[in-house]
Every structure is written in structure tokens, then in C-alpha cells.
Amino acid sequence: MDNREEVREFLTSRRAKINPEQAGLPAGPRRRVPGLRRSEVAALADMSVEYYAKLERGNVAGASPAVLEAVARALQMDDAERAHLLHLAQAADGSDALTRPRRRTGARQWIPHRSLQWTLDAITAGPAVVANGRSDVLAANPLARAFYADLFANPDNQGNLARFNFLDPASRPFYPDWELFADMAVAVLRREAGRDPHDKNLHDLIGELSTRSTEFRTRWGAHDVRRHGTGTKRFHHPAVGDLTLAYESLDLAAEPGLHMTVYTAEPGSPSEEGLRLLASLAATEAVGPAVRRPAG
Numbered sequence: 001m002d003n004r005e006e007v008r009e010f011l012t013s014r015r016a017k018i019n020p021e022q023a024g025l026p027a028g029p030r031r032r033v034p035g036l037r038r039s040e041v042a043a044l045a046d047m048s049v050e051y052y053a054k055l056e057r058g059n060v061a062g063a064s065p066a067v068l069e070a071v072a073r074a075l076q077m078d079d080a081e082r083a084h085l086l087h088l089a090q091a092a093d094g095s096d097a098l099t100r101p102r103r104r105t106g107a108r109q110w111i112p113h114r115s116l117q118w119t120l121d122a123i124t125a126g127p128a129v130v131a132n133g134r135s136d137v138l139a140a141n142p143l144a145r146a147f148y149a150d151l152f153a154n155p156d157n158q159g160n161l162a163r164f165n166f167l168d169p170a171s172r173p174f175y176p177d178w179e180l181f182a183d184m185a186v187a188v189l190r191r192e193a194g195r196d197p198h199d200k201n202l203h204d205l206i207g208e209l210s211t212r213s214t215e216f217r218t219r220w221g222a223h224d225v226r227r228h229g230t231g232t233k234r235f236h237h238p239a240v241g242d243l244t245l246a247y248e249s250l251d252l253a254a255e256p257g258l259h260m261t262v263y264t265a266e267p268g269s270p271s272e273e274g275l276r277l278l279a280s281l282a283a284t285e286a287v288g289p290a291v292r293r294p295a296g
Contacts, residue, residue: 003197004058007088011056013223014075015041022076036075044074060085061093080191084225087194112139113254120144126245126264126275132257133192134202135161135185143275146282147237147263150174162189162205166213176234176242186219187226194225196257228261239281240274 016035020027025040042052047070055063055071068089072082112130120128120141127144129137137159150170151157157164165171165185175181193202209216228249235243245263252258265271
């Protein structure tokens with residue numbers, strides 16, 4: 001796959017984020033570019049300027065893991081950025097074929113195995129969802145369907161959290177830290193685009209969001225990547241008010257490319273009481289099933 005432009009923009013953007021002081025280098029006068037010079041990155045990575053310039057032009061096919069690690073170390077990449085660079089290199093030389101998520105053909109809807117749905121339904125203390133790398137919510141427990149009521153209420157969202165974030169006005173009050181959620185949503189999609197560059201549905205989604213949302217388009221150009229793993233988020237649910245929830249995201253070994261995210265509240269906190277109230281409301285009101293989109 002010819003992804004040289006993607007590689008070039010990613011490496012250039014990482015180089016621009018680091019100033020000489022952060023790299024332990026003297027700033028020096030008359031710097032005409034933000035961040036480090038190519039020659040400085042090459043020195044930090046212990047390679048020739050010519051070779052690093054070749055990599056930054058996007059020619060990473062055949063680059064060894066040791067070379068990629070040296071570049072990642074010189075550019076002070078975090079784990080998500082390191083993995084993204086490796087995925088880009090694998091895609092460039094075609095060695096990603098065995099690591100891509102399984103492709104599902106045809107228009108049939110993905111349905112979770114009954115044991116997976118049982119597992120989701122057994123989680124009653126917090127919202128739990130299964131999603132793919134495109135942020136399509138594929139399965140959910142009852143509390144998650146009540147939690148994401150606005151997501152599922154608008155069919156234009158197609159059960160997709162990125163569409164909800166950037167195209168549905170209901171996301172603004174739901175996410176008190178909307179800017180942070182927007183940054184995270186784009187960084188997750190950028191990581192997935194590097195991991196599975198052959199996903200047409202993903203490219204279609206990115207094209208749609210880039211066309212319809214300036215907020216998305218600006219963030220996409222930053223080339224930031226992120227893995228949705230663990231952390232804490234703030235929400236404002238229209239039925240129960242403010243919630244501060246911790247989350248854990250786990251890859252599903254039986255379903256490559258899918259992950260389960262479970263939200264929970266600190267024991268004894270107002271947020272825990274809010275989730276209990278939401279669960280009670282969900283049990284007494286008709287809550288529609290989660291939208292299930294093709295997983296591949």
C-alpha cells in the first residue's frame with residue numbers, strides 16, 4: 001500500500017511537537033521550523049540525515065523494528081504513537097495482512113454471540129458496550145442503552161460515537177468536556193486508520209466527517225493517535241445529571257478488532273447513585289435495542 005503521504009505527515013507532525021530543550025539540545029539562533037530539525041532527529045536516532053530524510057519522505061517499507069524504535073525514541077513517541085508507526089510501516093510493505101481484523105463480507109448485520117450478550121447483560125453496575133475501531137457501537141447492556149439514549153435516538157448517528165460527537169448537537173451537553181472527547185474520538189480513528197488501512201467503511205466515515213465538520217477536519221490534520229484503554233470521563237445525562245465515570249476497555253480475543261468498554265462509578269459517590277437511578281429508569285421505561293452495525 002502506498003501510504004507515504006500518511007507517514008510523511010505523521011513523522012513531520014511528531015518532529016514539530018518537540019522543541020530542542022525537550023530533547024536535551026541547545027535551541028540555537030534562527031530556527032526557521034517548529035520543533036526539531038531533521039539533522040537533530042537523525043543524530044538522536046543514531047542514523048544518517050539522508051536515511052532519516054528518506055523515512056520522513058514516507059519510504060518506511062522495509063525499515064527494521066530497530067530503526068523504527070530509534071525514530072520513535074528520538075521523537076519521544078508514546079506507546080500509541082509507536083504502535084501507529086509500526087502499523088504504517090507494516091502497511092507500506094504489505095506485512096500487515098495477517099494482523100488485520102477479519103473481514104466480514106456482505107450486508108448482514110453483526111450479531112454478538114449469545115455468551116457475549118449474556119456477559120454484557122450480567123454487568124449491571126455500569127454501562128457496557130462492544131465497539132469496533134470505527135467507534136460503531138455493536139452491542140450494549142440495558143444500562144448502556146439508557147446511558148447512550150441520545151446516541152440511539154437519532155438514526156443519523158447510525159450507532160456511531162464519532163458521528164454523534166461531531167454531527168449531533170446532543171453531544172455538546174452530554175459531554176461537558178466536549179473538546180477533550182473530540183480530540184480522543186479523532187485520535188482513536190487515526191490509530192485505527194493506521195492499523196487497518198484497507199477498511200473502506202472507515203475511510204468513508206472519515207471522508208464524511210471531514211466534509212461535514214470543521215472541528216473534525218482540523219483535528220484530523222494534527223495526526224494525533226490514541227488507544228482507548230483506561231481513564232475517567234465526565235458526562236451530563238439528561239435524566240440523571242452529572243456523572244464522573246471510570247472506564248476500562250478490553251480487546252476481545254474471540255473477535256479481532258472489537259473491544260468491550262465498561263464504565264463504573266466510584267463506590268459511594270453521587271455518580272454511583274446516578275447510575276443506580278438510571279438503571280431504575282431503564283428497568284421501568286421502554287428502551288430500544290442498540291443499533292448493530294456491520295463489524296467489518
